[in-house]
Amino acid sequence: MAGLRVDQDMCCGSGLCADTLPDVFDQRVDDGVVLLLTDRPDATLDEQIRAVAFRCPSRAITVLDD
Amino acid sequence: MTDTSLPELPELPRTRTHPFDPPPEYTRLRADAPIARHVWPNGVEAWLVSTYDEVRALLADPRLSINRFSSPPPSLAAGRKPAVLLPRSLVAMDPPEHTPWRRLIVRELTPRWARSMEPRIREITREYIDQIRLAGPPTDLVPALNLPVPSRVICELLGVPDADQGFFQKQAEVRSTVGSKPDDVDAATAALHDYLDELVAEKRRTNADDLLGRLAVAEIDGVRPPHEIVVGMAMLLLIAGHETTSNMIGLGTATLLANRALIGELADAERAAALVEEILRIHAIVQFGVVRRATEDIDIAGVRIAAGDWVVSSMASANRDESRYACPHAVDVSSAQPPHLTFGYGVHQCAGQSLARVELRVVLRELFAAFPELRSTLPVERLPYRENMFVYGLLELPVEW
Numbered sequence: 001m002a003g004l005r006v007d008q009d010m011c012c013g014s015g016l017c018a019d020t021l022p023d024v025f026d027q028r029v030d031d032g033v034v035l036l037l038t039d040r041p042d043a044t045l046d047e048q049i050r051a052v053a054f055r056c057p058s059r060a061i062t063v064l065d066d
Numbered sequence: 067m068t069d070t071s072l073p074e075l076p077e078l079p080r081t082r083t084h085p086f087d088p089p090p091e092y093t094r095l096r097a098d099a100p101i102a103r104h105v106w107p108n109g110v111e112a113w114l115v116s117t118y119d120e121v122r123a124l125l126a127d128p129r130l131s132i133n134r135f136s137s138p139p140p141s142l143a144a145g146r147k148p149a150v151l152l153p154r155s156l157v158a159m160d161p162p163e164h165t166p167w168r169r170l171i172v173r174e175l176t177p178r179w180a181r182s183m184e185p186r187i188r189e190i191t192r193e194y195i196d197q198i199r200l201a202g203p204p205t206d207l208v209p210a211l212n213l214p215v216p217s218r219v220i221c222e223l224l225g226v227p228d229a230d231q232g233f234f235q236k237q238a239e240v241r242s243t244v245g246s247k248p249d250d251v252d253a254a255t256a257a258l259h260d261y262l263d264e265l266v267a268e269k270r271r272t273n274a275d276d277l278l279g280r281l282a283v284a285e286i287d288g289v290r291p292p293h294e295i296v297v298g299m300a301m302l303l304l305i306a307g308h309e310t311t312s313n314m315i316g317l318g319t320a321t322l323l324a325n326r327a328l329i330g331e332l333a334d335a336e337r338a339a340a341l342v343e344e345i346l347r348i349h350a351i352v353q354f355g356v357v358r359r360a361t362e363d364i365d366i367a368g369v370r371i372a373a374g375d376w377v378v379s380s381m382a383s384a385n386r387d388e389s390r391y392a393c394p395h396a397v398d399v400s401s402a403q404p405p406h407l408t409f410g411y412g413v414h415q416c417a418g419q420s421l422a423r424v425e426l427r428v429v430l431r432e433l434f435a436a437f438p439e440l441r442s443t444l445p446v447e448r449l450p451y452r453e454n455m456f457v458y459g460l461l462e463l464p465v466e467w
Contacts, residue, residue, distance in 0.1 A: 012413040013169055019177035027176055031169035055405045057415035059126055
C-alpha cells in the first residue's frame with residue numbers, strides 16, 4: 001500500500017482496528033475515536049490492515065494504493 | 067414497483083426447518099432476489115435484504131434512518147404492545163445527533179476495557195458454576211448460568227450497588243422471560259426505569275466515577291444532556307447487554323453439545339476466540355433483522371428503494387451468504403472467515419460487542435472445563451426455542467453431566 005488514512009469524523013469508535021493492530025491504530029480516551037499511529041505501517045501488515053479496513057463499521061479507514 | 071395492490075407479495079419467512087438455521091426461503095432469496103418486497107405480519111410492507119454485500123452497504127448508508135417512530139414499522143406484532151415505553155437512546159438517533167452520544171458510550175466499552183474485565187467475568191461465572199455443581203444434575207442452564215452472568219456484569223458496569231442487585235436482576239429476568247405476563251413485564255420495565263432514574267440522579271449528586279456517573283455529568287457541545295436520555299441510555303445498556311448475551315451463551319452451548327468435536331477448540335484462547343466468532347455468525351439472534359427507513363431514493367442491486375420505504379436487513383441470512391462463506395451453514399474454524407454481521411454494521415453496530423465476545427468466550431470455556439461430560443437431556447432439535455421472539459435463543463437448556 002502507498003499509505004493509510006483514517007477519518008475521525010466518520011469513526012464510530014468500535015475499536016476493532018486498535019484491538020487487532022495496536023501498533024498501527026489506537027483509540028482516543030475521551031471519545032473512543034480512532035488515532036493513527038503510523039501512516040506508513042510495516043509492509044508485512046498489509047493484509048491485516050486491509051482486513052481491518054473492511055471490518056470497520058463506519059468505513060473510516062482508507063488504504064491508499066498508488 | 068411498490069404497488070400495494072399486488073396480491074402475491076410474499077410474507078416474511080419465519081419458519082425454520084432446523085433450530086440453528088434461518089428459514090430455508092432465504093437460500094432462494096439470496097440467489098434470486100437479494101432485495102425484495104415482503105409483507106410483515108402486521109400488514110406493513112418493506113424491502114427484505116438477504117445478501118452479505120447488500121446488508122453491509124445498506125446498514126452503512128446514511129440515507130437510511132433508524133427513526134422508526136413516525137408510523138408503524140414492519141413488525142411481528144405478536145402479542146400485546148408494551149404499555150411502558152422506553153426513553154430515547156442511541157437506537158432512536160441518527161447522526162449527527164447520534165455521534166456525540168455514541169462516543170460517550172463507546173469510550174467506556176472499548177475492546178481493551180472488555181479484556182480487562184475478563185478476570186472479573188471469570189470469577190462471576192465460577193460462582194454460578196459452583197452453585198450448579200452443588201445442586202447437582204439435572205439443571206436448566208438458562209436461569210442457572212446464562213441469564214445471571216450477563217446480568218451481574220451489567221449491574222457492575224452500571225454501578226448498581228450490591229444490595230440492589232437482587233431486585234435489579236429479578237426485574238431484568240421478568241423482562242427476559244418469555245412466559246412473563248404482559249402486565250408483569252410492564253411493571254418490571256417501570257420498576258427498572260424508576261430505579262435507574264434514581265440511580266442516575268444519585269450518580270450525578272455524588273459525582274460517581276463509573277459509567278453512569280460520567281454519563282450523568284458529561285457535556286455535549288457545552289450542554290449537560292437531558293436526564294431522561296441518560297436514563298434511556300442506562301436502560302439500553304441493560305436491555306441490549308442482557309438478553310442478547312444470555313441467549314447467545316445458550317445457543318453457543320447447544321452448538322457445542324451438538325458437535326462435540328468443537329469443544330476442544332476452547333482449550334486454546336485464540337482458537338476459542340475464533341470459535342466464538344463462528345458461533346456468533348451461525349446464530350444471528352436478532353432473527354428478524356433490523357428495520358430502517360429510507361430518507362431518499364436509493365438505487366441498489368437493480369431495485370429502487372424509494373424515500374419513505376421500510377428496509378429490513380437480515381443479518382442471519384447475510385451470515386450464510388454462499389458467495390462469501392465456503393461453508394456457510396457449518397461452524398468453520400479451519401480458516402479466518404469474513405466478518406459476520408451479527409452485531410450489525412454501520413454507526414449503529416452493537417456498542418457492547420467486545421464485552422459480549424469476552425463473556426461468551428469465558429462462560430463457554432469455564433462451563434466445559436468444569437463439566438467436560440456436559441450433555442443436553444434432549445437432542446438439540448427437540449429443545450424449546452424462542453421462535454417468535456425478537457431475540458432468538460433457548461427457552462430452556464436442561465443439561466446433566
